[in-house]
Amino acid sequence: MxxxxxxxxxxxxxxxxxxxxxxxxxxxxxxxxxxxxxxxxxxxxxxxxxxxxxxxxxxxxxxxxxxxxxxxxxxxxxxxxxxxxxxxxxxxxxxxxxxxxxxxxxATFRRYEYRVTDAPYGADPLRRHDTLAWPRPLDLDALGRAAAGLLGEHDFAAYCKRKEHATTIRAISRLDWRREADGVLVATVQADAFCQAMVRSLMGGLLSVGDGRRPVDWPAGLLSRRERANEVMVVPAHGLTLVEVGYPETSAEYAERADLTRRLRA
CATH class of the missing domain: 3.30.70.580 (Pseudouridine synthase I, catalytic domain, N-terminal subdomain)
Structure with a gap:
């Protein structure tokens, strides 16, 4: 084969x-x-x-x-x-x-994007399947500052659906927001791997800061939790797109990376 x-x-x-x-x-x-x-x-x-x-x-x-x-x-x-x-x-x-x-x-990383619009008329009809319509105005600066507090390796139990014998420790290497020319806000999040529902939970926590309902330091403050934070909303799936998966540059590294990934983080 x-x-x-x-x-x-x-x-x-x-x-x-x-x-x-x-x-x-x-x-x-x-x-x-x-x-x-x-x-x-x-x-x-x-x-x-x-x-x-x-x-x-x-x-x-x-x-x-x-x-x-x-x-x-x-x-x-x-x-x-x-x-x-x-x-x-x-x-x-x-x-x-x-x-x-x-x-x-x-794989060395997975990169996702989440699209959300705060336009008063909602999502453009041609993008309704990949863009979430948010009912409140969003502050790009607040979103960016809140996202910065989640960078690095942490236990993301507050943002994950825990599975038996599985770790919730993850390393986020990129998490930032931008506003496109059409006004749509796009979050980019990259990590070595993600827990189930982790990205959508992170977006839910950040959007509650962006619309002013939570302080900027609230998402990072949840990292001290060791159980799922029920107050964090899991945003709808349709705004989320897997845009890239990274791999080692040489084929000789494939097996080494696979062996490393299989080890549970302490």
Missing amino acids: TRVRLDVAYDGTDFSGWAAQPGRRTVAGVLAEALGVLVGPEQVVGLTVAGRTDAGVHATGQVCHVDLPPTALELGLVRRLAALLPPDVRVRAATEVPPEFDARFS
């Missing part, structure tokens, strides 16, 4: 998230089905994704790997998949990678 990296984009509106679920339409399910048509279902092995996005979350830079027969790349995968996949999911590139490459564990 040959390991293939797939770069994937999708509109998450009509998907029940990435992970395959019986009786539900998921990105993994649709992609595996299309690959199965090309090479046979039994020849699609180990489909693994960099970030398992929730229902309604979009992606422009998702990455997954799958083991396929050596002849698969000769089929012209990108073009053939374009004909088989529904219009709300596209494979933008298909590349042979070493067997040490692991889309999930070899």
Whole structure:
């Protein structure tokens, strides 16, 4: 078998998230089905994704790997998949990678963007599926100062849905806001990895500062908690897009990075 990296984009509106679920339409399910048509279902092995996005979350830079027969790349995968996949999911590139490459564990970072508008008329109709309409005016400076307090490695238990035997310690390397020319506010957040619902919880905490309901230091103050902070709102999924996944520059580092990632943080 040959390991293939797939770069994937999708509109998450009509998907029940990435992970395959019986009786539900998921990105993994649709992609595996299309690959199965090309090479046979039994020849699609180990489909693994960099970030398992929730229902309604979009992606422009998702990455997954799958083991396929050596002849698969000769089929012209990108073009053939374009004909088989529904219009709300596209494979933008298909590349042979070493067997040490692991889309999930070899990743060095995941970068998301969250779009929100505070325009009094709400979201532009053409962007309603990827932009949250916020009912109150937002202060860009307050959002930026609050975001700065969340940078670095911390226990983000207050912003995560805790899972048994899983750590909530994460390292955020970038968290900032900008206002686009059309007035839409865009948050960019990057970390080595994220807990379930962490990004949407961070956005909920920051937006409550941006509209003046909470002080600037409130989001960072929650980092002392060791349980989920119920007062933090989990914002709707549709404003969130996975835009990039980073990997080591050389293939020799794939296995080393994967081994490092598997170790739980102390």
